[in-house]
Amino acid sequence: MKFNYVNPTQILFGQNQIVGISGQIAPDSKVLVIYGGGSIKRNGVYDQVTSALENHNWVEFSGVEPNPTRETLDKAVELVRSENVDYILAVGGGSVIDGSKYVAASALYDGEGWDIPSGKHQVTQALPIGAILTLPATGSESNMGSVVTNATTQEKLAFLSPFVQPKFAVMDPDVMKTLPERQLVNGVVDAWVHVCEQYITTTNNAYVQDGYAEALLRSLLKLGQDFENRDNDEWRANLMWSANQALNGLIGVGVAQDWATHMIGHELTAAFGVDHARSLAIVQPSLMRNQMATKRAKLEQMGVNVFGLAKGDDLAERTVDAIEAFYQSLEVATTLTDHGLTTEQAVDKIVGQIESHGMVALGEHQAITLTESRQILEAAIQ
Known part of the structure; x- marks a missing residue:
């Protein structure tokens, strides 16, 4: 470090x-x-x-x-x-x-x-x-x-x-008292992915960064599970502080960072007007599955320390399933088709935009080429 x-x-x-x-x-x-x-x-x-x-x-x-x-x-x-x-x-x-x-x-x-x-x-x-x-x-x-x-x-x-x-x-x-429910949900999801972009990368024995990232994820998970209590002063204060700490730079120092979910998600928002947080919920599960070979160790760590899942050979896969289920519990769509977009409309256009912006090597290992970006988007159509 x-x-x-x-x-x-x-x-x-x-x-x-x-x-x-x-x-x-x-x-x-x-x-x-x-x-x-x-x-x-x-x-x-x-x-x-x-x-x-x-x-x-x-x-x-x-x-x-x-x-x-x-x-x-x-x-x-x-x-x-x-x-x-x-x-x-x-x-x-x-x-x-x-x-x-x-x-x-x-x-x-x-x-x-x-x-x-x-x-x-x-x-x-x-x-x-x-x-x-x-x-x-x-x-x-x-x-x-x-x-x-x-x-x-x-x-x-x-x-x-x-x-x-x-x-x-x-x-x-x-x-926050007068905010629409949709915006509060978006806040939870956006902050969650911000933490993930700095955490679900490589194992590096950064105890403080990993531990704090996991504390933030558990906080956001609890806020999502307790969403019916969103009118509570404690709920509002915890979301506001969690979202701030998710991206004030602290948990990202000295560790590898990803941000591929954001780069692809930005193109969805620019082209089709999908809410920023909801574009992330579409991209992230497919990206995690696509990059399973390099993200397995951190996904397993997250599964145990955030979701409390039992260990096993399929722990990383179950962790991605849990992330997707978390979004769905907040009624946030995790597929492009839920937004009425077809393969031709979305995938070809977004991949073309990614290429035009020079984003041909994304992720912490620069391993997400245009081929992987296309695969990630195609996997998000179900």
């Missing part, structure tokens, strides 16, 4: 913490509040933000979509420049926070903003960002990652930069 790790995001966790943003943003900053479709005006979050910023000069930008598009975000960049904004406050879930990272970096770049996720420009500076999390799922509130969609070209691409990591994040579980 050899790694450098720091997470500079200050977390304000718990009820009634939104008021604390007034002490996190300098009074002389010009703030842009970015949010989504307006739910924050119905659940009281907008009023809390307004009150907290009463001594600040601020403007707002709304309309950031799930799977935020560069077409919308470029308008926010224009507003940043015209209003001389010097601080971004993202109020929303992962999509709003990811989009705000794109805005923060693009605003200080002279070229096209899309150059950043497409890899043509490496971010060297960005406006500071604060986040108020309203939907736990992606961990974007305290990491350096962003995923943005180009609606025109049907591309969904990611970028990483320490310059866009939020300076602070407010995590008040009370803001």
Whole structure:
């Protein structure tokens, strides 16, 4: 193990913490509040933000979509420049926070903003960002990652930069009270796969990373099993913290990481509009079975330590079955056909997109070529 790790995001966790943003943003900053479709005006979050910023000069930008598009975000960049904004406050879930990272970096770049996720420009500076999390799922509130969609070209691409990591994040579980059931389910599934991408790889005797990953998986499994108690304060707080810890970088240090499920899933979302978390639930079981030869040991470890399965020659296979059953218990589809997609529609298009983006060697061993990607997608049609 050899790694450098720091997470500079200050977390304000718990009820009634939104008021604390007034002490996190300098009074002389010009703030842009970015949010989504307006739910924050119905659940009281907008009023809390307004009150907290009463001594600040601020403007707002709304309309950031799930799977935020560069077409919308470029308008926010224009507003940043015209209003001389010097601080971004993202109020929303992962999509709003990811989009705000794109805005923060693009605003200080002279070229096209899309150059950043497409890899043509490496971010060297960005406006500071604060986040108020309203939907736990992606961990974007305290990491350096962003995923943005180009609606025109049907591309969904990611970028990483320490310059866009939020300076602070407010995590008040009370803001989850008005979330639709579908979004809560998506949060559980998304966080679960984030852990798996850093855990179901190679055996490396990283006791802390493996142990913490398994603790998070058990937490998420319990949350899924207790989904009927989602209106409970304890349930909300545990999901919000579990989703954050799943992707704040800690469990991924010093270990091999996969992310092939995400890369293939992103293409499903970009091409067909499948919810991000639900695209992962389609891809992951088929990918695990396809890569069984190299993932068997960790799947067996997960079967015993997370699901409590009995040991045996077929333990790894039963673990994948248990993962799939977990999704299905939450009424999350695990096949492409459940989304009304045929082989010709989905497989050929997605494999073509994967190839066009140069993703011809995915996974922790770079062993998932276009052939394996096609096999994984074909196996997801039943």
